[in-house]
Amino acid sequence: VCIPDIMLSKVCCLGAGYVGGSTLSIIAHYCPEIQVTVVDTCDEQIKMWNSDTLPIYEPGLDEIVKLHRGKNLHFSSDIDKAIDEAEMIFISVNTPTKNWGLGKGRATDLTNLEAAARRIAKVSRQPKVIVEKSTVPVKAAETTSTILQFEAKSRRNISSLTITTNNNDNKLNEFVVLSNPEFLAEGTAVNDLCNPDRILIGGDSHSSSGKLAIEISINAISAICEQTSADIKEVSKAIGADHRIGPYFLNASLGFGGSCFRKDILSLMYISETLNLPEVASYCLNLHFINAFFTCIHIIIVFFSLKNIRDSPVIPLCNQLLQEQAELAIYDPKALHKQIESDLLINNNKDSFSQFVHICSTPEEAVTNAYAILICTDWKCFQEYDYAKFYRLMTKPARIFDGRIILNHKQLSQIGFIVEAIGIASESFTMNGYVE
Structure with a gap:
C-alpha cells in the first residue's frame, strides 16, 4: 500500500460508539503527542462522553478518558472540522444487519459506512489515511475506495485522483483505505486494546x-x-x-x-x-x-446485569417473557435506565412496558417478592451479594438461574434456593423436592 508522506499529528474517528470511543481513548493514552478527536452525529452521545457518566462501561476506561479528555482527547459534534484537520480518519460507524431489501435479515447494511466515506470525500482538502474499524464484509474497502474516488471528483472537480486499497502504485495518493478490524470482548476491551493478541491491517x-x-x-x-x-x-x-x-x-x-x-x-x-x-x-x-x-428459556427474570446491553441475548429473553405477561424487575449497576428502556421498548408498547417492567435502583428492591433471580454476566459483585438476605425477601420457592455458572450452587441450595444453570442438570442443585 502506498501511504502518503504525511506527518501524523491529528487523528479523528467517525463514530463515538463502543469501538470508536474505547479504541481512540487508548490511542490518546499511548500517543500523547497526537491530538485525537472522536465525533458523532448524535449530540447526546457526545455529551455523555464529555460528562462524568460515559455511554458505555468498560473497566478502566473511565479513568483513561478523564485523564486525557480536554488534553489530547476530544469528543465533538463538529464532524467536518475534525475530518478536515485529521491526517488519519477511523471509520467506526454502526453496520447492522439489513432489515430491508435484498439480503434482509442477513446482509450487512453499509449505509452508514457509505455516508461516512461520502462526507470524508466532500470535506477533505489534503491526503488522508482512511481506516475501517467497523465490522464489514469482504470487499467493503473497495466499495469505500470507489465512493471516495467518485465523490471527490464530482464535488471538488478533480480530474485525476488516485485511491488505493492494496496495490503497488507509487504515485502520491489522495486517500489510502485500510481495514483494521477490532477483536474486542465486552468487559475486557481496555485490556484487549492494551495487550492485543494480534493487530491486523486488512482482512475482515x-x-x-x-x-x-x-x-x-x-x-x-x-x-x-x-x-x-x-x-x-x-x-x-x-x-x-x-x-x-x-x-x-x-x-x-x-x-x-x-x-x-x-x-x-x-x-x-x-x-x-x-x-x-x-x-x-x-x-x-x-x-x-x-x-x-x-434465548427462549422460560423463567421469570427479576434481576440481571449486562456488560453492554446492545444486542445482548438477555433482550430477546426479556421480550419473550413479556409476551407471556411475566413481570420483570430489572437491576443493573452499570447500564443506563434509558438504554434498558429503549432496547426493551423496541418490541413492546409503552403501556405494557410500564405495567410489567420495573427498573430498580438496588438489588434488594429487585428481588423483593420475586420468584426467581437470573444472573446474566460474570461480574464479581454478583458473587459477593448476600443471597441469604435475598432469599428471605423472595416468594417461595425461590429460584436462581445462573446464566454464567459463577455462583456457589451448593451453598445456594443449602440456603433454600432451587438452583439451575446453563449446561448442568437442575437435579444436581435442587433441594426439598422442587424439581421441574
Whole structure:
C-alpha cells in the first residue's frame, strides 16, 4: 500500500460508539503527542462522553478518558472540522444487519459506512489515511475506495485522483483505505486494546466471530476464501491468534451477545449464499439457530446485569417473557435506565412496558417478592451479594438461574434456593423436592 508522506499529528474517528470511543481513548493514552478527536452525529452521545457518566462501561476506561479528555482527547459534534484537520480518519460507524431489501435479515447494511466515506470525500482538502474499524464484509474497502474516488471528483472537480486499497502504485495518493478490524470482548476491551493478541491491517473479522460462536469449520471459511481470492492460511493464522477461541470463550452461557457476533454470523450466511456456497450458508445458519435456542428459556427474570446491553441475548429473553405477561424487575449497576428502556421498548408498547417492567435502583428492591433471580454476566459483585438476605425477601420457592455458572450452587441450595444453570442438570442443585 502506498501511504502518503504525511506527518501524523491529528487523528479523528467517525463514530463515538463502543469501538470508536474505547479504541481512540487508548490511542490518546499511548500517543500523547497526537491530538485525537472522536465525533458523532448524535449530540447526546457526545455529551455523555464529555460528562462524568460515559455511554458505555468498560473497566478502566473511565479513568483513561478523564485523564486525557480536554488534553489530547476530544469528543465533538463538529464532524467536518475534525475530518478536515485529521491526517488519519477511523471509520467506526454502526453496520447492522439489513432489515430491508435484498439480503434482509442477513446482509450487512453499509449505509452508514457509505455516508461516512461520502462526507470524508466532500470535506477533505489534503491526503488522508482512511481506516475501517467497523465490522464489514469482504470487499467493503473497495466499495469505500470507489465512493471516495467518485465523490471527490464530482464535488471538488478533480480530474485525476488516485485511491488505493492494496496495490503497488507509487504515485502520491489522495486517500489510502485500510481495514483494521477490532477483536474486542465486552468487559475486557481496555485490556484487549492494551495487550492485543494480534493487530491486523486488512482482512475482515467475520471468521473470528464465527469461530467464537461455536468452533466454525475452517472448511466453510476456506470455501469463501477460494471465491474471494483470500489466503486461507492467513485467515487461519489471524483466527488462531485470538485467545478467546480457547477454553475461556467456550464456557456455556446464555448464548452469544454483542452487536458484532450476531450480525457477523448472519453476514457470513449471506456472503456464502451470494457466492453459491449453500452448504456453508447452512452451517452458519445453524450457528445462529443454536444461539436462538438459548434465548427462549422460560423463567421469570427479576434481576440481571449486562456488560453492554446492545444486542445482548438477555433482550430477546426479556421480550419473550413479556409476551407471556411475566413481570420483570430489572437491576443493573452499570447500564443506563434509558438504554434498558429503549432496547426493551423496541418490541413492546409503552403501556405494557410500564405495567410489567420495573427498573430498580438496588438489588434488594429487585428481588423483593420475586420468584426467581437470573444472573446474566460474570461480574464479581454478583458473587459477593448476600443471597441469604435475598432469599428471605423472595416468594417461595425461590429460584436462581445462573446464566454464567459463577455462583456457589451448593451453598445456594443449602440456603433454600432451587438452583439451575446453563449446561448442568437442575437435579444436581435442587433441594426439598422442587424439581421441574
